[in-house]
Amino acid sequence: MPKMNLSHFEAAFLFSLLVSIVLGVVTKNNDRDRLHYGVYTFVCFMVALFGIGWLMYLGHG
Amino acid sequence: MATEKTDKEPVSIRVWAPALALGWLVPGGGHLLLRRTGRGVLLLVAITTMFLCGLMMRGTMFTPQGEDLLTVLINWGGWVGNVCSGILYLMSVWLGYAQPDVAGAVHDYGTKFLVTAGLLNLLAMVDVFEIARGRKS
Numbered sequence: 001m002p003k004m005n006l007s008h009f010e011a012a013f014l015f016s017l018l019v020s021i022v023l024g025v026v027t028k029n030n031d032r033d034r035l036h037y038g039v040y041t042f043v044c045f046m047v048a049l050f051g052i053g054w055l056m057y058l059g060h061g
Numbered sequence: 062m063a064t065e066k067t068d069k070e071p072v073s074i075r076v077w078a079p080a081l082a083l084g085w086l087v088p089g090g091g092h093l094l095l096r097r098t099g100r101g102v103l104l105l106v107a108i109t110t111m112f113l114c115g116l117m118m119r120g121t122m123f124t125p126q127g128e129d130l131l132t133v134l135i136n137w138g139g140w141v142g143n144v145c146s147g148i149l150y151l152m153s154v155w156l157g158y159a160q161p162d163v164a165g166a167v168h169d170y171g172t173k174f175l176v177t178a179g180l181l182n183l184l185a186m187v188d189v190f191e192i193a194r195g196r197k198s
Contacts, residue, residue, distance in 0.1 A: 004117035004167075011170040014114060015177070021107040022181040025100050026188040029198050 009049075016045035077193035084189040086147040088182045091189030104185045112149045112178035120171025121162045122154065139172075145179030145186075 006014070024038020084091025088108035092101030123139030126132075143150050160168075191197040 001117055003119060004114060006118065006167060006170065008166060011118070011167070011174075015111075015170075015174065018107045018111045019177065019181065021103060022184060025103050025107075026184050 012045075012049050016042055016049065020045065072194045077190055080189050080193045081186055084186045085145065085182065088147065088149070088178075088185060091186065092192070095189065095192050097192065104182075108146070108178050108181050108185070109149065111174050111181065112146055115171045115174030115178060116153060116158065118167050118171025118174060119160050119163075120168060120173070120175040121160050122150070122158065122175065139176050142176035142179040142183075145183045146175070147182060150179065 020038045020042035023041050024034045028034045028037050080091040080094045083094050087093075087105070089101040089103070089105030092098075092104060122143050123136050125137050125140045127134075127136045160171075162168075162172075188197065
């Protein structure tokens, strides 16, 4: 099996995308709500990713 | 109507157990069995992709071991997460996947991907159970 070398951002992006898909599918009762929840979850992941990333960058000095 | 089902009416184990078992063995399989094809395929693709990415990042599979409480919790919890992936976990173990735990961000991400794939499949199994019991569409 080939080896995959991803950066922190790529791995976190892929993780967010796949988890958002599953959370969207299993959480709500109709397709519209599922899509909205999946997108909402993904946006939350991205906000946390960039927010915490910048916090660590600024906190590190 | 006398045959109409109510919320409190118990649903036979023969209705939900096969879907739950298939949902564990094949991610999304329970949904497919219950004719939720679109959602089943999405779950199959997402969970399998996550597991395969974990393997390609050379993540570590947990084994149930440990002496102190924290190590036991981490190893048993991780192992349960791995086992929840069903056939993906069984196949990789049967085919000899045994990546040692080494330092490195990519390996660490891989380990998390492997466990998360199992935990996402657990969520899918709960969804299958709810559908089979008639609590969800």
